[in-house]
Amino acid sequence: MSAAKRVQQWATFARTWHIFDCKWQDPYDSANVIKKYLMGLHKPIYHPMNDSGDVVVCINSKEIALRGDEWRKRAYFHHTGYPGGASWTLAWELHNKDPTLIIKKAVYRSMKGNLQRRHTMQRLFIYPGEEVPHDVMQNVTNQIRQLRFVPTRLDHIPEEVTKTYPKVMDFPEDYVLK
Amino acid sequence: MAGLVRVGFSLTRNAIFSTSIRSIATTAQLNLKAIREQTEGSTLIIDGVTVPSPRTELLIRAEPPVQDTALSTSEKPPCYMCALGLDVKHTDVLILSQFVRTDGCMLPRRITGLCRRQQKKMGKLVAMAQKAGLMMNLTPANCKKDPTKRRDYKKFNTYFDERTIFMKKIPKPVDRFKR
Structure with missing residues (x-):
C-alpha cells in the first residue's frame, strides 16, 4: 500500500471529535443529529457491525431551550422496582438536579435499544458550561452546526442599530409621546 | 409646591373646558x-409641543397593488402588515x-392601525418575546424581567412555535422515542 493510500485508510477509520453547542437548542431535535455522529451514520462506510462512530462533546447543556410549556409538562419516569416505587420528575426538576441529564436521556432514547447503545453513549461527553477539560478539547476538530439560531436580546443590540433599523409602525398624527 | 400648582392647574382647566363647548378646532x-x-x-x-416623528423616514410600506376595476372597490385594502407579508x-x-x-x-389597535388578526398576532408575539426574556428593557414592571431570576420552570430558556398562535387547541408534541 502506497503512503498516500495508507494515510487515507487511517483518516477513514479514525475517530473524529465533534463539538456541539447546546445553547438555545431543543435537546430532542438535536439528539437526532448528535445520534448520527455518535453512530457514524454520516459516513459512507457505515455498517452496524463496524466500529465507525465518532465522539461528540456537548457544551452549554445548562442553556438548552424547551418549547412552550414543556419544562413543566414533560415528565421523566423512574421505578425503583419496589411496590409504590414509581416516581415522575418534571423536566425543570430534573434540570435543576443535573443540567446534563435531559440531553443525555434525549440522545439515549433517540437510539434503538440494542447492545451497542450503551457503548455508543460512552462516546458522548456533556458539559453544563463552556469549560471543557483540556484533554478532551485538544482532540476536537469539527463543530456540528446548531439547529436553531440563538436569539439576540434587545438590550444587547446597540442603540444605533435599534434607531436606524427600518420601521414598520408609525405613530398616528395626534399621538402623545411617552 | 409643584404638585399643588399642578392640582390647581387641572382644577381650573376642568372648570373652563368641561362644559358642552369643548375643543372646537377649525x-x-x-x-x-x-x-x-x-x-x-x-x-x-x-405645553404640548408638536414633534416630527422619528420613524417617518425609516418607514417601510408594501408597494400598492395594481388597481383592478371590480375587485378593488368592494374589498377593503389589507392593513400594512398583511400587505408587507413578513x-x-x-x-x-x-x-x-x-x-x-x-x-x-x-399599544392599542387605534394607535398601531393593524387589522384585528395582525393585532392579535403581534400581541402574542410580544408576550412570547417577553416570556423568553428577549425584551427585558421593554417588559411591564410587575413581571419578572430576567428569566434567570424567575422561579421553578420559568427560569430556564424557552422558545415558542409561532404556528400555535392561531391554533384552537395546541396538539401534544409527538414523541417518537416514547415506548
Missing part, C-alpha cells in the same frame, strides 16, 4: 405631541419593539 390638531413641563419660579408651565418570529425583537410602549405594554 384646523386639524395634527402631528406627534410631546408634553413638556417647565418650572419658572413658582409657576409650572405644561414572516415575523418572536425572536425579531427589533420589529416587535415598535408595537410596544416604553413601559412594555402593547
Whole structure:
C-alpha cells in the first residue's frame, strides 16, 4: 500500500471529535443529529457491525431551550422496582438536579435499544458550561452546526442599530409621546 | 409646591373646558405631541409641543397593488402588515419593539392601525418575546424581567412555535422515542 493510500485508510477509520453547542437548542431535535455522529451514520462506510462512530462533546447543556410549556409538562419516569416505587420528575426538576441529564436521556432514547447503545453513549461527553477539560478539547476538530439560531436580546443590540433599523409602525398624527 | 400648582392647574382647566363647548378646532390638531413641563419660579408651565416623528423616514410600506376595476372597490385594502407579508418570529425583537410602549405594554389597535388578526398576532408575539426574556428593557414592571431570576420552570430558556398562535387547541408534541 502506497503512503498516500495508507494515510487515507487511517483518516477513514479514525475517530473524529465533534463539538456541539447546546445553547438555545431543543435537546430532542438535536439528539437526532448528535445520534448520527455518535453512530457514524454520516459516513459512507457505515455498517452496524463496524466500529465507525465518532465522539461528540456537548457544551452549554445548562442553556438548552424547551418549547412552550414543556419544562413543566414533560415528565421523566423512574421505578425503583419496589411496590409504590414509581416516581415522575418534571423536566425543570430534573434540570435543576443535573443540567446534563435531559440531553443525555434525549440522545439515549433517540437510539434503538440494542447492545451497542450503551457503548455508543460512552462516546458522548456533556458539559453544563463552556469549560471543557483540556484533554478532551485538544482532540476536537469539527463543530456540528446548531439547529436553531440563538436569539439576540434587545438590550444587547446597540442603540444605533435599534434607531436606524427600518420601521414598520408609525405613530398616528395626534399621538402623545411617552 | 409643584404638585399643588399642578392640582390647581387641572382644577381650573376642568372648570373652563368641561362644559358642552369643548375643543372646537377649525384646523386639524395634527402631528406627534410631546408634553413638556417647565418650572419658572413658582409657576409650572405644561405645553404640548408638536414633534416630527422619528420613524417617518425609516418607514417601510408594501408597494400598492395594481388597481383592478371590480375587485378593488368592494374589498377593503389589507392593513400594512398583511400587505408587507413578513414572516415575523418572536425572536425579531427589533420589529416587535415598535408595537410596544416604553413601559412594555402593547399599544392599542387605534394607535398601531393593524387589522384585528395582525393585532392579535403581534400581541402574542410580544408576550412570547417577553416570556423568553428577549425584551427585558421593554417588559411591564410587575413581571419578572430576567428569566434567570424567575422561579421553578420559568427560569430556564424557552422558545415558542409561532404556528400555535392561531391554533384552537395546541396538539401534544409527538414523541417518537416514547415506548
